[in-house]
Amino acid sequence: MDRSLEQATMRRVAWRLVPFICLLYFIAFIDRVNIGFAALTMNKDLGFSSAVFGFGAGVFFFGYFLFEVPSNIILDKVGARLWIARVMITWGLISGAFAFVKGEYSFYALRFLLGAAEAGFFPGIILYLSYWFPARYRAGVVSLFMAAAPISVVLGSPISSALLGMDGVLGLHGWQWMFLVEAAPAVVLGIVVLFYMTDRPEKAKWLSDEQRAWLVTEMNAERSAKQTAAKHSVMAGLADIRVLALALIYFGTSAGLYTLGIWAPQIIKSFGLSTMAVGFLNGVPPTLAIVAMILWARHSDRTGERTWHVVIACLVASLGLLLAGGAASAVAVIAALSLVNIGISAAKPPLWAMPTMFLSGPAAAVGIATINSIGNLGGFVGPWAIGWIKDRTGSFTGGLIFVAGLLVLSAVVTLIVARAGRRGGTADAVAH
Template sequence: MDMDLEKRVLRKITWRIVPFIMLLYLIAYIDRVNIGFAALTMKQDLGFSASVLGFGAGIFFVGYFLFEVPSNIILHKVGARLWIARVMLTWGLIAGGMAFIHSSTSFYVMRFLLGVAEAGFFPGIILYLSYWFPVRYRASVIALFMAAAPIATAIGSPISAALLEMHGFMNLAGWQWMFLIEAVPALILGVVVFFYMTDRPEKATWLAADEKEWLIQTMQQEHQQKQTHEHHSIIRGLTNPKVLALACVYFGTSAGLYTLGIWAPQIIKELGVSAMTVGFLNAIPPILSVIAMILWSRHSDRTGERTWHVALACLIAVAGLVIAAQTHNALGLIAALSVVNIGISCSKPPLWSMPTMFLSGTAAATGIATINSIGNLGGFAGPAMIGWIKDQTGSFNGGLYFIAGLLVISTVLTLILSASHKTKMNANNASNEA
């Protein structure tokens, strides 16, 4: 009977929460990386070099870094419904304001402000999911949520390319129309969030009484189990060695993710194809990665194994980056970029299932935000270095090797973290037996 109740509850909360947060992340990701398509024509209009584009694209994550932890703490205090609505409304306004940049300085300022506005969204959702889903299901749920990023690339690429064709309409450039139109969904959904999202299981009027009781008790039991082993202060979340190690692992995966999101259209454009063709070719790798990510995370949940699911996925991405740097035809390049997409996408759900296994409460809010804020600086380092290396060498190859090196470091750190954890567990077991 309990198993039937558990399945019923999980089915209800999954259908109520997951498709909606996927939609939110899809819109967020499009607004975050559509600069890659805008650059196809904007760089000529405004005279931007690859270094300016890379730095401006990456400075988003500096604003993100500075305001991520306080944003997530506020979300934990005031609730996801109010805070996510605020996040979406402010980022929608600033994303639309990108249409009016006119110099490198205004570009940098607006990208920085976009990062400030969006700070807290992603880790806020990860924290939000920890309120609703037991840990044994979390990697699969996070995978569904994170599938929105590659889906956003698959959907957004041809849409962004098509909007560039509006060049000259009402005396605006195509990239200006792209920024304006793609900002509208965030503004609309910001209002929807306020009325649709439920902060906690205790407030879920859409669950039956027995369903609500089972969910509340299950989540409270997990919380109490973590309380017997861990402290839950803000300082604990910021200074936990596991948190800092996971942040460094995430740094490499973020560098890879945003290199793809921002520079893949430019890399494909060097094949000499049209912007519309770039849009369709750039949609292929993320479609494949969605399938792989869901299957990979389900296997991680089924086996309970996290370390090798992160490490092997990072190595797959490394192989794809090396192949991409050595490939100069459309078929080979798209195949290589598909391998990179698959590797990076598959690494993230098992990685994000780790923090809430040893942290809860305020420590979870700060820990998750710390991992995301430090890790997302890879989203600054990757695109900025790619742009700088492109200006220095005239090629993307050196930048791709740089990102591959970061992912090798992520792999090594993951294995070290796992070995350290096993050593600590063995020592604790030996102490208990003594």
């Protein structure tokens, strides 16, 4: 009876929450990386060099870094419904304001403000999922949520390309139309969040009384089981060495992710393709990554193993970057970028399953935000390094090799954390 009740409850929760939060992340990721397509024409219109564009693309993560932890603490206190709505509405308004960028300094300022506005969304959703899904479901659910990022590239690439084709309509450049049109859904969905999201299982009127009672009991039991082993205070989330190690691992994966999101359109276009062709080809690698990520996460959940699922995925992504740096044709570069997409996407769900295994309560809110804020600085370093190196060498190769090295470092740190966990008797908390 309990098993059938569990299956019915988790199916109901998954169908209620996962598609909606996937849609939110889909919009978030489009607004975060659509400058990669805007750059195909905006850089020339505004006179941006590769270094200026790379720095502006990456400065987003400074705002993100500064406001991430405070934002997640507030979410834990006021609830996801109110805070996620606030996050989405403000980032939507700022994203639309990119249509009125006049030069490099307004570009830098808006990217910083966009990062500050969006801070707390991703780790807030990771924390939110930990309220609703027992640990044995978490990597699989996170993989479905995170599939929205590659899906946004698959669907967003041709849409962005088409919007760039509106150049001259009502006196606006195509990239201005792209920012305005793609910002609107964030504001609309931010309002929808206020009426659709439910903060905790206790308030879920859309569950039957029996289902709600089972889920509340299950989640309370999981929290109680962690009372002796897990850390709960805000300082515990900030000071735990495992949090800092996971942040370093995430740094490399973020450098790879935003190298793809921001530079892949220009890397593909360098082979002489049209903007529309770039839009469609840019969607091929993330399409493959979606399938790989979900299957890899399910395997991680089924086996209970996390370490090697992160390590292997990081090494695959690193290999793909090295191959992309030496690619001699559009077909070769798409194949290489497919490996990068698969590796980076597959690494993230098992990585994000780790922190809530040894942190709970305020410590989980702070720990997840700390991992995400520090780790996402890789989203500045990767794109900035590629732009800086390209300006000096005329090629993407050196920057791609640099980011590949960061992913190898992520793999090495993951192994060190696992070994330290076994030696300290905490392997179950981190490595498995």
